Amino acid sequence: MRDETIARMKEGVMIVNAGRGCLIDEDALLRGLESGRVRAAGLDVYAAEPTANSALTSHPRVTCTPHIGAAAAEAQQRVGAELVSIIDEIFA
Numbered sequence: 001m002r003d004e005t006i007a008r009m010k011e012g013v014m015i016v017n018a019g020r021g022c023l024i025d026e027d028a029l030l031r032g033l034e035s036g037r038v039r040a041a042g043l044d045v046y047a048a049e050p051t052a053n054s055a056l057t058s059h060p061r062v063t064c065t066p067h068i069g070a071a072a073a074e075a076q077q078r079v080g081a082e083l084v085s086i087i088d089e090i091f092a
Contacts, residue, residue, distance in 0.1 A: 001015075001023060001024045001025060001028065001029070002025045002028050003025070003028045003031060003032075005028075006028055006029070006031075006032040006037055006038060007037070009032075009037060009038075011036065011037055012036070012037075012038075012039040013037065013038055013039060014038070014039055014040045014041065014042070014087075015029065015032075015038055015040075015041045015042070016041070016042040016043075017041075017042070017043050017044065017045055018042075018043075018044040018045060019045065020045060021045040021046040021047045021048070021049065021051075022047060024043075024047075026046070026047055026053050026056050029041060029056065030055055030056055030059065033059055033061055033062070038061075039061065039090060040061045040062070040063070040086075040087070040090050041059075041061065041062045041063070042062075042063045042064075042065075042083065043056070043062065043063070043064050043065070044064075044065050044066075050066075051064075061090065063082070063083055063086050065079055
């Protein structure tokens with residue numbers, strides 16, 4: 001997903017990538033977040049793992065989990081609750 005693809009999306013789109021890190025140009029995603037076209041992003045995979053893209057991982061409207069971050073049942077519940085909380089804050 002590059003700048004051109006993000007530009008065609010509706011304003012305020014939320015992007016989730018748990019498939020392959022190479023599917024999203026991380027710099028284009030950051031530009032989309034800064035412009036407001038992308039309201040929020042949830043990432044479980046990155047272009048390079050472990051990611052060194054601190055601008056992306058520390059962005060206030062991005063939730064990041066490690067690719068195996070929710071392997072245990074307890075971890076899945078915690079991650080799910082955290083994501084719901086973050087999404088609630090975004091739409092509040």
